[in-house]
Amino acid sequence: MALEEPESRVWNGLFWVIQLFICINAVAKSFLQESRGRMLYFYSIASPTAFVLAKLLFNSLLMLLMSLLSLLLFTMFLGNPLEKAGAFIGLVLLGGWSLSLVFSFLAAIAAKAQQNAAIMAVLGFPIIIPQLILLMRLSSAAFSPLLTIPAGTVLMLVALDALIILLSVILFPFLWRD
């Protein structure tokens, strides 16, 4: 498979699994890398809401960049089976954003629970599966000229993202103090 172009269903599945692992590696580090001293410094200069919103914003931008980069690499190395490239890029950005939001908040929890990497996987995988199923189903429509992308499902993903931002803002102040 490494040298041939995979068919579109495989391409799609592979793409989203890679996205998931990119996100775990890129976003999870954001909280786990902070040293105790630096957290204390942030604690003294910023409010928890501002801090968590900044983290979410940074991780979102990072993940959007990574998503576009991996899409570029995919089309270069595995061929381009996309029928609706614009719609797919939109979904990739939405998906990257959703993944980064969920994993940012989970990283904040895992950072407090010390056994970082292991607990991150345990917490993250079940929570991300519903979103991944939705994203894969939505994006499979981008591989065929006949199917349309259901707007209701896209809106639901956006609503889910809004919910996660809201929960992060409400709950992060409780995680913040030590």
Added chain:
Amino acid sequence: MAQTMTNVNNYMHKSWWKIASIVLLVYTFVAGFLGPVPHLPLLQETIRNLYFHVCMWFAMMILFTVSVVNSIRYLRTFNLKYDIYARHFAVIAIVFGLLGYITGAIWASYTWADPNKPATNSFSTIARDPKLIGAAIALLVYFAYLILRDSIQDMDKKARIGAVYNIFAYAILFPSIWILPRILPSLHPGNDGENPALDVKNDIDGSMRTVFYPAVIGWTLLGVWIATLKIRLSLLKEKKMSA
């Protein structure tokens, strides 16, 4: 802290709701197995499983709600008692979820499985059903809650992070068992935005309702009863440790 823990709410010691639970469950079993049910094609007598399978999920959802309410109360008061409540209600809710899975598997083996093929063939088709995956995800999320909470040593930190994750998990419960199963195609009742648990307008017969609703209340009360016993036990342990 030790003083607030000794004041266990009185409802835990009252007996009227425990008696009500037993009476309702005896009624569920007697009327559920002997009472009249509509004879539908394919379902036949397995329709009686409605009193058990669906009630398990109702009880699970109610107990998860009780658990998350206690987590919110913990974050508002920082009284460790509420954290213990939240944990034990979540554990019992998981048990009800597993029972819902088992009763569902029995039901599916009589209605969905193809008798002409080996059981393993039918299993792989059934296990891929979106509603089953959604329910499995919901249970995994709560298993993760238990692992997270028990992996932290410090009492206050454990309670705080556990409560935060519990609220987050409850929010994730909605996409995975309320929304996702309604938009993906599946064998389970409740496609195209219908209610997956029961179709109130058409499916459920009037005579079944008189058993179904008492059964939901009975199973839920049984769950609360088990949870309160476990809560009382761990509060006693805490008291002994701090004394």
